[in-house]
Amino acid sequence: MEAKLVDLHIHSTCSDGYFTPEELVEKALQADLVAIAIADHDNVDAIATAQKIGAEKGLEVIAGVELSTQWYQYYDMHLLGYGFDPECPYLNRELSEFQDFRAGRNRQIIDRVNQKLAEEGREPIDPDAVRRLADGTIGRPHIAQALREGGYVEDNEEAFNRYLVPCNVPKRYFPVDDAIKLIQQSGGIAVLAHPPYITRERRLLEKLVAELVGLGLDGIEVYNNGSNMEDTDWLIKLARKHGLIITGGSDFHGDPGSNIEIGSGFRGMKIPYSCVDEIKSALHRRQQERV
Structure with a gap:
């Protein structure tokens, strides 16, 4: 029996991706994926369309978002949110402000x-x-x-x-503690995206993760384009040490000339469905805590 594979970090035209939500569902099916999450930058507009089409075609689509955050010296540290309510007024109000800033x-x-x-x-x-x-x-x-x-x-x-780069305009960032709270109060779980892009120094990364756990972090994107096999093994151990869930995604944007493929990134990684199971279990635990 073939393993069920997923991709939980994909971008659409609702942020800086090149494919529409409809096209991403088709590409995921062509790649034999059984589940995806479209995690656009500070934007949840793709979710409803992707979930509707996914349900019709047998592809599971999990609500996702990617927030740009800051924590002390770490600027543009990305935080993924999963399983939240895309129609949450609090979430949409906060994201709307960021979208206006991004457009300007x-x-x-x-x-x-x-x-x-x-x-x-x-x-x-x-x-x-x-x-x-x-x-x-x-x-x-x-x-x-x-x-x-x-x-x-x-x-x-x-x-x-x-x-x-010379013509860049500085981005705006969520304080990471506010971003974690925003995701969780919208019904979701917060996951640290592609840790090797934050720092390659494991000592610093371990310290950072411990601090974020203290702020409520739920998981780590263990399977990512910045990690080789050794990095992945180390991140799995780090996640388990802190009781964090494990997720993974290609960070697929679809830009022309890119060697990143949906479902596999550029190293041919395989992201197991167990990542979806971990998200669902974490969401269930969160709901039970609120009862």
Whole structure:
């Protein structure tokens, strides 16, 4: 019997992904996945559509979101939320403020890129063209795609190095304790995303996880693109040490030229359905605590 596989960290056009929720359901089925979570940045708009289509086609779709957080020296530390109520007024009010900020930030980045292009004697990129490429919420990868398709750069790496990094506008972050509380008060569980992208120093990561557990952290994204097999084994032990659940995801965005595949990332990792079982068990325990 073949193992049931999942991908619990996917992005759609509702944030900075390249595929619509409908297309992601189809891609997941083509990859023989049995469950996914679309975890868009500060946005839950994809969930209802994906769950409806998933139910019709036999794909389990778990509510997900990815929040950008800060904790002392750790900026842009990502926190995943699972199993919350996507229609929770408190959650949507908080996310709406972040979405407004994100939209303004991306407009400013395009303005700065065009200013730099003008200084080079080159034509500006068209903001409307970037919006069409995004087919939803604009992210920096869509600006990079516009630069690439306009012939300004050869690839995304050059787009970021020459334009997007120098023209960046600082992001806004949730304090991580507020983000954990937001997810949990919306009925969900909070999971630390791709830990190796936070720090490669295990001593620091172990200290950070211990601090986050004190704030209510529920789990760790053990299966992730930043981890090799040794890292994965170490993260499993770290999670078990602190009584945390284990999850996993590819962080698939679908950007052209990327070698990250839905369901497997770029190392061909396999994310077991047991991750979904752990999420469900944690949600059940949380509900029992409230009775």
